[in-house]
Each structure stands twice: as structure tokens, then as C-alpha cells.
Amino acid sequence: MECLTDIACEVGESVDRLLGYVHIANNPINFDCPQSYQDEEEGGAFDGHASSFPKDFGYGAFDGEHDVNLSSSGEQKPRILLMGLRRSGKSSIQKVVFHKMSPNETLFLESTNKIVKDDINNSSFVQFQIWDFPGQIDFFDSSFDSDMIFGGCGALVFVIDAQDDYMEALNKLNLTVTKAYKVNPNIKFEVFIHKVDGLGDDFKMESQRDIHQRATDDLADSGYDQIHLSFHLTSIYDHSIFEAFSKVVQKLIPQLPALENLLNILNTNSAIEKSFLFDVVSKIYIATDSTPVDMQSYELCCDMIDVVIDVSWIYGVKEEQDPAAFDEQSSSLIKLNNGTVLYLREVNKFLALVCILREDNFDHKGIIDYNFLCFREAIQQVFELRNKCQGNPLTNSAGSPIVNGNNIIGDRHISPTLTDELASK
Numbered sequence: 001m002e003c004l005t006d007i008a009c010e011v012g013e014s015v016d017r018l019l020g021y022v023h024i025a026n027n028p029i030n031f032d033c034p035q036s037y038q039d040e041e042e043g044g045a046f047d048g049h050a051s052s053f054p055k056d057f058g059y060g061a062f063d064g065e066h067d068v069n070l071s072s073s074g075e076q077k078p079r080i081l082l083m084g085l086r087r088s089g090k091s092s093i094q095k096v097v098f099h100k101m102s103p104n105e106t107l108f109l110e111s112t113n114k115i116v117k118d119d120i121n122n123s124s125f126v127q128f129q130i131w132d133f134p135g136q137i138d139f140f141d142s143s144f145d146s147d148m149i150f151g152g153c154g155a156l157v158f159v160i161d162a163q164d165d166y167m168e169a170l171n172k173l174n175l176t177v178t179k180a181y182k183v184n185p186n187i188k189f190e191v192f193i194h195k196v197d198g199l200g201d202d203f204k205m206e207s208q209r210d211i212h213q214r215a216t217d218d219l220a221d222s223g224y225d226q227i228h229l230s231f232h233l234t235s236i237y238d239h240s241i242f243e244a245f246s247k248v249v250q251k252l253i254p255q256l257p258a259l260e261n262l263l264n265i266l267n268t269n270s271a272i273e274k275s276f277l278f279d280v281v282s283k284i285y286i287a288t289d290s291t292p293v294d295m296q297s298y299e300l301c302c303d304m305i306d307v308v309i310d311v312s313w314i315y316g317v318k319e320e321q322d323p324a325a326f327d328e329q330s331s332s333l334i335k336l337n338n339g340t341v342l343y344l345r346e347v348n349k350f351l352a353l354v355c356i357l358r359e360d361n362f363d364h365k366g367i368i369d370y371n372f373l374c375f376r377e378a379i380q381q382v383f384e385l386r387n388k389c390q391g392n393p394l395t396n397s398a399g400s401p402i403v404n405g406n407n408i409i410g411d412r413h414i415s416p417t418l419t420d421e422l423a424s425k
């Protein structure tokens with residue numbers, strides 16, 4: 001608990017600075033205070049020297065042949081299980097979201113015949129394992145160790161092929177969810193109604209309604225109406241799969257409420273309409289402010305990340321010593337023809353902040369940049385706090401909760417009101 005207090009204090013200081021800036025922002029006399037000019041120079045508008053991304057910028061090689069072997073992995077990260085019938089699209093989702101495979105290439109993927117484990121751990125906040133299960137897995141097989149498999153699971157993603165008859169999938173969903181829940185009631189159950197690219201809008205909504213209804217009725221019939229299922233319409237051919245995975249991953253980030261609070265404060269004080277904190281490699285957003293997400297904004301921000309990566313990669317200056325070119329000077333500004341500005345700033349090696357704001361409000365770029373620096377510092381402090389907890393037996397070296405047996409034993413949360421509490425200290 002002491003450790004959390006430290007975190008709170010440190011995050012609180014940065015929040016105080018952000019809050020303090022409201023004052024400056026509202027007061028034009030202070031607008032040209034030396035500090036903001038200095039920060040503006042430091043913070044760096046795009047300087048024309050965007051360096052390249054290293055070729056291996058990513059999560060590393062996909063360990064397709066890696067069998068599940070818990071005993072060999074020293075620490076256990078929260079797990080996301082991908083389950084569903086054969087050919088429902090599980091491996092495609094994993095490859096497209098986390099390994100930059102193009103959707104068309106998934107046509108040539110072979111059927112998975114054993115559990116495939118993939119470590120996603122390069123980004124500081126996004127630390128977990130994905131286990132891709134073969135479609136034909138049999139829960140009643142003696143070799144299926146459900147205690148081990150579901151025990152340390154953070155989220156179970158069940159993929160249903162919406163282009164196919166889904167009755168069999170619904171039976172399997174019911175069987176899977178009830179079995180998993182008996183072992184570990186803390187699992188977040190996420191249902192991806194997948195391959196919706198082939199469906200018309202009406203049919204899409206009707207399928208979702210029908211699947212939702214049947215799945216929840218089946219659970220109630222089996223006496224498990226307390227289980228909550230979240231439904232997402234997904235396709236690897238558009239951004240919906242990234243959006244859905246963002247929501248899955250966010251539920252596994254204990255620091256989420258603190259991040260959301262920081263984004264809200266940043267938006268309020270900088271006249272930003274929407275901001276996303278992106279994991280640059282996967283383009284999943286690990287946090288956003290509390291205003292609703294509309295798909296178009298999310299897609300615009302994803303496209304911006306692609307543009308920045310591509311331009312940096314093609315035209316960037318390659319430095320032999322430090323090939324990692326997405327550095328603290330990385331930023332980008334795109335003005336759209338509808339009076340809106342997209343603004344991207346690097347937060348750390350793997351995270352970027354992408355904001356949408358009105359062009360008029362971007363006149364105060366100095367303030368926005370200053371507020372961004374405070375925001376970045378606060379995020380940094382969240383990391384540091386987490387690292388301070390390293391010695392804490394309830395968290396692993398990344399600060400992620402350690403999962404053990406049937407329960408998540410290290411699920412420590414920064415309280416949603418933490419930043420408020422701290423700011424008031």
C-alpha cells in the first residue's frame with residue numbers, strides 16, 4: 001500500500017501542474033510566460049528530421065512453434081485466450097493485430113492444431129500473452145488442464161464466424177464460458193461476432209441482436225445468468241478488430257482509470273476534442289478520454305500513425321547508434337479540410353498520443369505543447385511507480401498483476417479517483 005501512495009503523490013504532482021495550467025491558459029497575460037516558450041522549443045514541433053523506425057519495430061517474431069509450457073516461463077503475464085470453432089478466424093485476428101500481417105495473407109494460414117502461445121510484451125503498458133487454441137479442442141479430453149488454462153486467464157475472446165451458421169458456435173460458447181467461469185469467475189468474457197465485412201448493415205445488427213439474445217438465454221438456462229458477456233462486431237478487413245481488441249486489452253490494464261483521468265484533464269485544459277493513447281505497433285488504444293469513441297475518429301488516428309511510420313521509415317535519418325527513431329522529438333500535424341487538426345506526439349518508445357481538435361484552438365499550440373509535456377511526465381511517473389512496485393510480490397517485473405492458480409492475486413488498482421484525491425493534497 002505504501003507503494004501506491006508513492007505513485008499517487010507523484011502522479012498527483014503532474015496532475016497539479018496540468019490543473020495549474022488552466023490558470024495560465026485562461027489568462028492571456030501569462031500566455032507568453034518564458035516557460036511555455038522554452039517548452040515549446042524543447043517539445044519540438046516536427047523538425048523535418050523524423051528518423052526511421054527500425055525494421056524490427058514490432059513485437060518480435062511470432063513464436064508459432066512455441067508449445068505452452070508454464071513451468072518454463074518464470075513469471076506469468078495476464079493471458080488472453082482466443083477460442084472458437086475451426087476457421088472462425090482466431091489466428092487471423094492475432095496475426096493481423098499483433099504481427100502486421102495483411103488481411104489477404106490470412107487466406108493462406110493453416111489450421112492451428114495445438115495451443116500456440118504468443119508473448120506481447122514490448123510495450124510498457126501492453127503486457128500479456130495470447131493463447132490461440134485449435135478450433136477442435138475438446139474440454140473433456142483428459143489432457144485439457146482447465147485449472148491451468150483458465151486459472152491465470154484475464155480475458156477469454158470467443159470468436160464466432162458471422163458468415164456461417166452460428167448455432168454450433170453458440171453451443172460451444174456456452175460450454176466454454178461455463179467451464180471457464182467455474183474455474184475462474186474473474187475472467188472477462190468477450191464475444192467477437194467476426195467476419196462482418198461480408199454482411200449488410202441490417203443483417204449485421206440483426207445477427208448481433210440474435211447472438212446476444214441466444215447466448216444470454218443459454219447462460220440463464222444453465223443457471224449462469226451472473227456471467228457477463230461483451231459483444232463486438234469485428235472484421236480483419238477494417239479497423240473494427242483493432243477497436244475491439246483495444247477494449248479487451250484496456251480491461252487488463254490496472255492503471256486505466258489514472259490514464260483516462262490524465263487524458264480528460266489534458267483535453268479540458270487544451271481544448272482538445274478527442275485524444276487516444278496508442279500502442280504504436282499494434283494501433284490498439286490503451287486509453288482514451290471519457291467522451292464516446294466514434295469509429296471514424298479512431299480510423300483517422302490509426303491512419304495518422306501509419307503515415308508517420310511510413311514517412312519516418314522512408315525519409316528518416318538512420319542513426320547507426322540508435323536505430324530506434326520514434327524518439328521524443330517525433331511528432332506530426334495534419335490539417336484536414338474540415339477545420340480539424342490531428343496532432344501526434346510521442347509519449348514513450350511504444351506509446352503515442354493522438355489528438356483531434358479544432359483548427360482555431362490549435363492557435364495556442366504553445367499551451368498544448370506545454371500541457372502535453374506535463375501529461376507525458378505524469379505517464380512517465382505512472383511507469384516509475386509501477387517499477388517501484390517491482391519488489392512487491394504481488395506484481396511482476398512489468399508491474400502487471402501476477403496471476404496465479406484460480407485467482408488474480410496481484411490485481412492492484414490505482415483508484416479511479418486517485419488523481420482527484422492527489423490533486424487535492
Ligand SMILES: Nc1nc2c(ncn2[C@@H]2O[C@H](COP(=O)(O)OP(=O)(O)OP(=O)(O)O)[C@@H](O)[C@H]2O)c(=O)[nH]1
Nearest residue numbers: 087088089090091092106107111112135195235236
Ligand atoms: N471475410 C473474412 N474472412 C476472415 C476474417 N478473419 C479471418 N478470415 C478468414 O477465415 C479463414 C480462417 O481463418 P483462421 O485464422 O485460420 O481461423 P482459425 O479460427 O484460426 O482456424 P483454426 O486454426 O482451424 O481453429 C481464413 O481464410 C481467413 O482469411 C474476416 O474478418 N473476414
